[in-house]
Amino acid sequence: MKMNKFLIALFVLAVLFVLSLFIGPTSLNGFDIIFHIRLPRVLQAVIAGCALSVAGVIFQGVLKNPLCDPYILGTSSGALFGAVLAQVIGLNQGSFFFYILIGASALGATLIAYNLAKYKKQVSNVDLILAGVIISTFLSALVLLFLSLHRESALNIVFFMMGGLYETDKGLLIAAAVLVFIGIMLALSLSRQLDIFSLGEEKAVHLGINTEKYKIIYFTIASLITACAVSISGTIGFVGLVVPHMARLIVGPSHFRLILASAIGGSMFLIVTDAFARTVIAPGEIPVGIITALVGAPFFLWLLFRNRGKIK
Amino acid sequence: MQIISAENIDFKYNGEKAINGIDFKINEADFLTILGPNGSGKSTLLKILARINDIQTGSLIVNGHYIESYESSEYAKFFSYVPGDIYTPYDFSVLEIVVMGRAPYLKWWEDYQKKDNLLAMETLESMRISHLAKRSINSLSSGEKQLVFIAQALVQNPGILVLDEPTSHLDIKYKMEIFGLLNKMREEKKITIIIASHDINLVSLYANKALLLNKGKQMFFGRAQDGLTADNISRTYEIEDTSKITAMFKL
Numbered sequence: 001m002k003m004n005k006f007l008i009a010l011f012v013l014a015v016l017f018v019l020s021l022f023i024g025p026t027s028l029n030g031f032d033i034i035f036h037i038r039l040p041r042v043l044q045a046v047i048a049g050c051a052l053s054v055a056g057v058i059f060q061g062v063l064k065n066p067l068c069d070p071y072i073l074g075t076s077s078g079a080l081f082g083a084v085l086a087q088v089i090g091l092n093q094g095s096f097f098f099y100i101l102i103g104a105s106a107l108g109a110t111l112i113a114y115n116l117a118k119y120k121k122q123v124s125n126v127d128l129i130l131a132g133v134i135i136s137t138f139l140s141a142l143v144l145l146f147l148s149l150h151r152e153s154a155l156n157i158v159f160f161m162m163g164g165l166y167e168t169d170k171g172l173l174i175a176a177a178v179l180v181f182i183g184i185m186l187a188l189s190l191s192r193q194l195d196i197f198s199l200g201e202e203k204a205v206h207l208g209i210n211t212e213k214y215k216i217i218y219f220t221i222a223s224l225i226t227a228c229a230v231s232i233s234g235t236i237g238f239v240g241l242v243v244p245h246m247a248r249l250i251v252g253p254s255h256f257r258l259i260l261a262s263a264i265g266g267s268m269f270l271i272v273t274d275a276f277a278r279t280v281i282a283p284g285e286i287p288v289g290i291i292t293a294l295v296g297a298p299f300f301l302w303l304l305f306r307n308r309g310k311i312k
Numbered sequence: 313m314q315i316i317s318a319e320n321i322d323f324k325y326n327g328e329k330a331i332n333g334i335d336f337k338i339n340e341a342d343f344l345t346i347l348g349p350n351g352s353g354k355s356t357l358l359k360i361l362a363r364i365n366d367i368q369t370g371s372l373i374v375n376g377h378y379i380e381s382y383e384s385s386e387y388a389k390f391f392s393y394v395p396g397d398i399y400t401p402y403d404f405s406v407l408e409i410v411v412m413g414r415a416p417y418l419k420w421w422e423d424y425q426k427k428d429n430l431l432a433m434e435t436l437e438s439m440r441i442s443h444l445a446k447r448s449i450n451s452l453s454s455g456e457k458q459l460v461f462i463a464q465a466l467v468q469n470p471g472i473l474v475l476d477e478p479t480s481h482l483d484i485k486y487k488m489e490i491f492g493l494l495n496k497m498r499e500e501k502k503i504t505i506i507i508a509s510h511d512i513n514l515v516s517l518y519a520n521k522a523l524l525l526n527k528g529k530q531m532f533f534g535r536a537q538d539g540l541t542a543d544n545i546s547r548t549y550e551i552e553d554t555s556k557i558t559a560m561f562k563l
Contacts, residue, residue, distance in 0.1 A: 066401045120325065121364070189421055196412050199400050202364050206395075207468070208388025208416035253402035256423075307401060 005251065009264045016268055017042060020275045024282075043173060044232050045270040045288075049239060051180045051229040053247075053266025055222040056240025057259055058187055061194040062218040063114075064201075065125045067303055069240030070106075070226040073128070074135035076237070078109025078223070079230035081139040084146050099175075102231055107223035109135050114219070123201075176228040183225040184263055190217065191255035198253065236270070236289040238296020243269050245303065313340045315472060315504045316361075321370035323356055330356040331528040334370070338521055340471070341502040343495070345515040345536065348525035349549050354508040357525070358476050361506070362393045375471060388416035392465035396477040398457070403448040406441075406460050407432055413467030435463045439493065455486035462490065466497065473497065474506045479514070487511065491518055512561050516540050524548040 021038050052070060059068040059075075070076050082105025083098075091098045113135045117128035187194075193214055196204045204211050229236070247261035270288065273295075277288040314337060321334040331353035338344050346354050359365040360372065363379065372379045375390055392413070407429070414428040436442040441459050449457065458478055465473055473494070479487040495518050497503045509515050515522075515536075522539035524531040524547075531548045532539045542558045551557060 064400065192415070192418075192423055193420070195404070195408070196415060198402050198404075199398060199409070199412070202362075202395065203398060205364055205384070206362060206388065206391075206393040206465075207412055208385035210384040248402070253404050254408060 006260060006264070009261065009268075013264055013268050013271075016271045017046070020045075020271050023275045024278055040170065040173060041274070042271060043177070045274045046267040047173070047177050047180055048229040048233040048236060049243075049266035049268070049270030050184065050263045051176075051225040051266075052236060052239040053243040053262040053269070054180075054184050054187055054240075054259055055226045055229075057244045057247075057255065057262045058194065058218050058222040059240070060198075060244055061255055062197045062215060062222075063123065063125075063128065064198050065128060066245070066307060067125065067129055067241070067300065068132075069238060069244075070222065070229075071235065071237035071240065072136075072300075073132040074109040074113045074139065075106050075223050075226045076230055076235040077136040077139040077143075079103070079106035079227040080235050081105055081109070081143055082227070083230070084143045087150075088146060099227070099231060103224050103227040106227040106230070107220055109139060110219055110223050173232060176232050179228050180225050183221050183228075184259065186221050187218075187259050188256060190214070191259055194218070194255040195253075198255075234287075234289065237293045238299065239266055239269060239292055241303075242292075242296050242299050245299075314338075315340050315342070315375055317371075317373040319371045321357075321360065321367065321372060323353075323360060323365060323368055325356075329528055331525070334523075334525075334530050336521075336523055336530075336533040338504060338506075340504055341498050342521050343498055343505045343519045343536075344507070344521040344523060345519035346506065346508040346523045346525065347510075347512065347515070347540075347545075347548060348531075351527075352525040352548075353528040354525055355476060356528075358393075358474055358506070358508055361474060362391070363387060385416040388468060390471045392468040392470035392473050394458070394461045394465050394473070394475045394478055396475075396480060397454075398461060400449065403450055405445065406436070406447050406449060406452070407445040409449050409460055410436060410463045410467055413464040416468060432463070432467050435467050439463055455482045458482065458486065458490065462493070470503060472504045472506065476508050477510065478507065479509065479511055487514060491515075494518070512540065512545065516561070526550065 020042050021034050024033070024038055055075070056069040059070065059073060060066055079102045082102035085105065086098045086101045091101065113128065113131040114123065116131040116135070117123050119127070193204075193209055196207050196209055197211075197214070197218075201211050204214075243266045244258065244262045247258055247265050251257040251261045270292075273291045274288045277291050278285040280286065317337045318334055321331065322329065323331045334357060336344075346357065348354050356365065360367055361374075361379075363382075363384075367380055374382075374387075379387075410432040411424050411428050414424055414431070417428075418424070433442060433445065436445055439459060439462070441456065441463070444452065444456060444460065449460065452460065462475075462478070475494075478490055482490070491514055494505050494507070498505050507515065507519070519536040521534070522536040523533045524539060524544055526548050532544050540561075542554045542561070545557050545561065546552070546554045
């Protein structure tokens with residue numbers, strides 16, 4: 001019964017995948033357009049959608065906070081800042097260290113937000129969101145500062161910031177796919193402990209979990225897959241917030257099923273929003289991050305009001 | 313057999329003393345109650361026992377080993393803790409919550425086995441709440457929720473069960489039920505019970521040891537019938553009029 005749900009979901013994903021190959025600002029459906037332009041782009045949507053949604057599930061579980069996602073916590077801005085910093089210090093786009101810096105900076109931003117919110121060994125949910133937003137704002141300001149100093153590379157980065165699925169290097173796409181896959185497998189193998197974390201960190205200690213160690217592992221997995229998503233598609237917000245909540249309604253809160261469902265659901269969500277983004281004002285297109293934010297921000301408010309009084 | 317031996321324990325939060333010179337020893341199958349006004353250091357002491365707070369000064373030996381020498385999962389096989397109030401935003405089922413008590417016995421990659429689920433179900437049955445198994449934890453009353461977390465703690469198969477004000481917002485039916493259950497566990501399974509509570513009447517029915525705290529200082533430790541006197545209670549809670557205490561608590 002439960003496996004059936006996943007098979008149906010995978011089937012729907014496959015159908016969406018194929019359909020979206022035939023949708024675009026031009027009605028030309030030649031071989032070149034489908035295989036060299038749309039296929040990589042749909043693959044990007046799949047990888048980024050998976051990564052951001054699973055990162056959202058991990059953050060929401062380990063922090064016991066339904067309002068978290070990599071965008072709100074500052075992880076995405078951290079990755080973006082890392083990319084810009086790498087350019088400033090002259091690393092080649094495509095070099096190994098370029099991506100190491102993106103990953104490290106994503107993890108760094110997350111840990112800073114977390115530690116800012118920590119007081120007397122407790123992390124208040126609201127403080128955490130505030131810390132994440134402030135870190136995000138500060139890092140974005142640094143990125144903008146860099147933009148105004150280096151106008152020649154500005155346009156690239158602006159599009160990166162808005163979140164959009166544009167041409168990327170094929171090697172990068174494959175590397176990101178492999179890393180995201182490994183990250184999701186790791187998260188699945190540690191999903192039982194994530195269930196326990198969602199009763200709170202103290203309860204996790206009572207149940208024999210080495211919480212300090214596990215927190216670092218979860219933060220690292222979530223930050224690295226977020227960095228992968230940002231590397232191929234810029235900062236796309238709220239995917240990691242909306243998708244896990246939808247998935248939870250369908251498969252329940254247990255993290256093994258939730259991670260699987262979010263990975264599939266996240267791919268669907270970005271395929272559809274991106275297809276929409278590139279056709280709705282054809283021949284122009286809207287960066288997909290704008291659409292996810294238009295959907296996600298009201299969703300965030302809805303969650304906030306629904307949990308009022310319970311989230312401290 | 314001595315289960316806990318605490319010697320001269322102090323604890324400071326950011327330089328501020330929360331507890332000061334705590335000294336007590338309890339044996340297997342003791343029922344210890346910790347009493348004191350709010351802010352007297354009860355929770356601080358329980359959190360040291362639960363290894364939420366790392367021990368700073370003094371020595372604390374649990375089941376023959378220094379508390380800081382245990383691996384996380386090894387400690388959880390012996391020590392279980394029921395907090396006064398637990399909130400999760402996610403709708404786990406009661407059975408999913410209870411089976412988590414088996415976590416200390418699993419390797420990191422292992423999932424719960426059939427026998428773990430069976431044990432969880434048996435525990436729910438023995439507590440006569442198996443009809444709740446499929447319900448969402450967030451749909452329960454606070455009394456039912458408290459019973460579920462006691463079930464989770466029992467599934468850990470502990471030697472010590474600690475409860476932090478478990479009955480503070482429960483009606484009398486659940487209070488009696490929970491204390492009766494704890495006493496049964498103590499008698500049948502030789503589980504040592506430690507309970508922080510404000511229900512002086514109720515604990516005086518079951519506890520054989522008492523630890524009284526005021527402003528982080530130990531006012532009394534010893535046999536419950538020696539400790540729960542009007543005089544000690546009035547010193548601990550700083551109430552002048554002992555006659556009212558005698559009337560209120562039938563001491």
